[in-house]
Amino acid sequence: MARTESTMLALGTTVPDFTLPDVVNGKTVALSALKSSKALLIFFICPHCPFVVHVEKELSALGNEYTAQGVAVVAICSNDVVQFPQDGPEGMREQATRLGFRFPYLHDDSQAVAHAFKAACTPDIFLFDGTQKLVYRGQLDGSRPGNDVPVTGTDLRTALDAVLAGKPVAEDQRASLGCNIKWK
Numbered sequence: 001m002a003r004t005e006s007t008m009l010a011l012g013t014t015v016p017d018f019t020l021p022d023v024v025n026g027k028t029v030a031l032s033a034l035k036s037s038k039a040l041l042i043f044f045i046c047p048h049c050p051f052v053v054h055v056e057k058e059l060s061a062l063g064n065e066y067t068a069q070g071v072a073v074v075a076i077c078s079n080d081v082v083q084f085p086q087d088g089p090e091g092m093r094e095q096a097t098r099l100g101f102r103f104p105y106l107h108d109d110s111q112a113v114a115h116a117f118k119a120a121c122t123p124d125i126f127l128f129d130g131t132q133k134l135v136y137r138g139q140l141d142g143s144r145p146g147n148d149v150p151v152t153g154t155d156l157r158t159a160l161d162a163v164l165a166g167k168p169v170a171e172d173q174r175a176s177l178g179c180n181i182k183w184k
Contacts, residue, residue, distance in 0.1 A: 004121040004180035006137060011171060013134040015040060015126075016116035020076065020106035023089040024096050029104045034072040037130045039163045041066060042154075043075040044114060044124040044181065047091040048084055052122050054145045058153045060099035062140075066160055073103035078114035079122070079182040087182070114181055121178035125156060129163050132152035136163075138173040142184065 034040055043059055045052045045127040052059075063073040075096075090108050096105040108114055117126060127136035136159035143149040159169045171174035 002179055003177055006124045006172070006176040007118045007120045008175050009118050009126065009134060009137050011134055011137075015042075015128045015132045015134070016113070018106075018108075018113045018116065020108055021089075022104040022171045023092040023107050024101070024105055029074065029106055034074055035132070038069070039066075039071045039130060039160065040128040040132065041071055041073045041127045042117070042128075043073075043115070043159070044078060044119040044122055044126075045075050046077045046079045046084070046087040046109045046122045046179075046182075047095040048056060048079075049122040049179040050145050050176045055079065055123060055140050055143065055151050055153075055174035056095070056099055058140060058151045060101055062156065062160075064100065064102045067103050068118075069164060071164070075101065075103065075105045076108050076113060076119075077105070078119065080111075080184045081109070082184070083182050111181075111184060119181055121176060121180055123178050124181075125177050127156070127159050127163065127169070135159065136171040136173060137176075142174075144177060179182045 079087040141154045143151040
């Protein structure tokens with residue numbers, strides 16, 4: 001499996017605007033509807049990537065847990081569905097249902113949103129504070145398929161907890177590692 005690191009978008013970057021369809025309920029979701037006074041968490045994921053499959057239960061649990069704490073959470077799939085039909089709306093809907101997502105799962109068919117975020121891999125994770133500035137981009141934790149490190153979400157949880165406590169997020173962050181986004 002190919003390994004691609006996230007591009008590590010510059011801290012302090014303002015969240016790029018977007019409007020995308022939610023594959024679960026068919027509604028359109030705009031960034032303006034996701035704004036939270038606390039934080040905004042965005043996962044770039046897809047159904048087929050082995051790196052995502054390895055951590056998808058923790059991504060779901062973490063997303064659902066922090067949604068309940070007032071964090072706006074959204075997952076986005078930007079892969080080319082011609083090359084990877086399983087990453088289309090039907091596969092995404094199945095993944096969201098199976099994992100019990102309580103947050104929107106958006107389809108970025110044009111890939112414009114992935115380009116705006118400079119997303120490079122799945123999973124690629126972005127955390128914005130209440131002022132919509134990027135405070136964390138990087139790995140969920142140190143677990144990767146086959147490395148025997150338990151999936152805990154510790155890196156992202158530490159960043160989320162700092163934001164919720166009104167404290168700064170450590171700037172020493174490790175890049176996410178996963179499959180490259182499947183560009184058209």
